[in-house]
Amino acid sequence: MLKIYNTMTGLKEVFRPLVPKAVRMYVCGVTVYDECHLGHARSALVFETIRRYLKYCNFKVTFVKNFTDVDDKIINRAKELGIPWQAVTAKYIKAYYRDMKRLGIGRATVEPRATKHMADIIGLVRALARKGVAYQVNGDVYFQVQKFPAYGALSKRKLEDMQAGARVEVDERKRNPMDFALWKSSKPGEPGWDSPWGRGRPGWHIECSAMSMKHLGKTFDIHGGGMDLIFPHHENEIAQSCAATGKQFARYWVHNGFVQVNQEKMSKSLGNFFTIREIFEKSEWSEDLTGEILRYFLLTNHYRSPLEFSDQGLREAKSSLDGFYDLFNRLKERGKTTGPVNEKLTTAIERTRLAFEQAMDDDFNTPAAVAELQGLRSGVNKLLETGLSTKAREQARQQFRLLGSVMGLFQLEKWRFNVDLSDIGVRGLADEEVESKVKERTEARRRKDFKRADEIREFLKSHDIIIEDRPDGTSRWKR
Ligand SMILES: [Zn+2]
Structure with a gap:
């Protein structure tokens, strides 16, 4: 029975989708103004694994992941580069797909873009204005947080505390410092769309409410993203969506942890910032090798824990994968007997499958699941010493491929054992x-x-x- 940790309740809950055997899931994607970094890689891989495991459990999964393709950061980057903002988004959407391919991450069922959903976004803002929970000031529209009593439920914050903590130089046009923009008027030269409030563009949060409800319905099963999105982004999504529909929005809130480098949060200012591109292009390894090592490394950490990125961690992942692929090579050799399937092997495989599923059912515990596969690896190695038939070898190989596929592992036909491990992704300090x-x-x-x-x-x-x-x-x- 699958249990998922729900940020909203702070509990691991039994997962029951609204419609039996069908899961509707929305994950906040990237704002396309720059290269993706390790934090994006982790989030993308976590939700890809969740999706794959749900499929493995025979759920039909509708997975929606958006692109934020209109935003202040995009406008600023366009100014910096002296190119149209559409050229910025086109460039980084392309870069995103390049990186995801390297990481072995497939496309979502729907990948909506904010700029292609303006009618839905404007419709939602209008609905909020009509209900009296949003107000207009000079072409900007704000959500009035005081009209939504449950504000703060996801991030466990109280509105009074937030107000007290707000800076002094708050926007005087807001009725409450925590009110947030649903719609912003556009300055000349900025991207803009006609709306009942004049030419403007959406605030960041509203697009996710509009696009998730459009593609998944007013209430859907899983909403995911990095922990840094809990507040304000997801809190605001809940406020907008629930205020507009009067219904529950997402039922399970799933958040992945940060990536740290040498115990510090990864950030550009600390100089410990790695883009996915850097890791692939600086590594001496081939792309498929790097991709699998990175996946293995990222997934041997639980998705909710902070992840410590290091050269050492990647080396250990490589060496553990060497062990698996070495076994697979031995399994590919002809067996010395042509006897039936080995009974001990069948028992070991069955036991591993159950334990693997138990680990994944426990809030997607990938490190425990990988540990089960490592256990099977040593078990099969031992059985090989006494001899396994060709059929039994193939049975073992198939099992590794099947369970490994949940994490995108063990699918390569050729593995490179002897590669230089000296300089991987983590560059030295300048x-x-x-x-x-x-x-x-x-x-x-x-x-x-x-x-x-x-x-x-x-x-x-x-x-x-x-x-x-x-x-x-x-x-x-x-x-
Ligand atoms: Zn979002």
């Missing part, structure tokens, strides 16, 4: 990044924050950088 860390550490020591100072020393050590402290309180470093 001199100026090291300098800034050393400076931060010196300051930490000066204010006697030795815990922080040690953390930074460890961080640099993990990048093969050694710090030497001098008696005058300064430090020097070397690679």
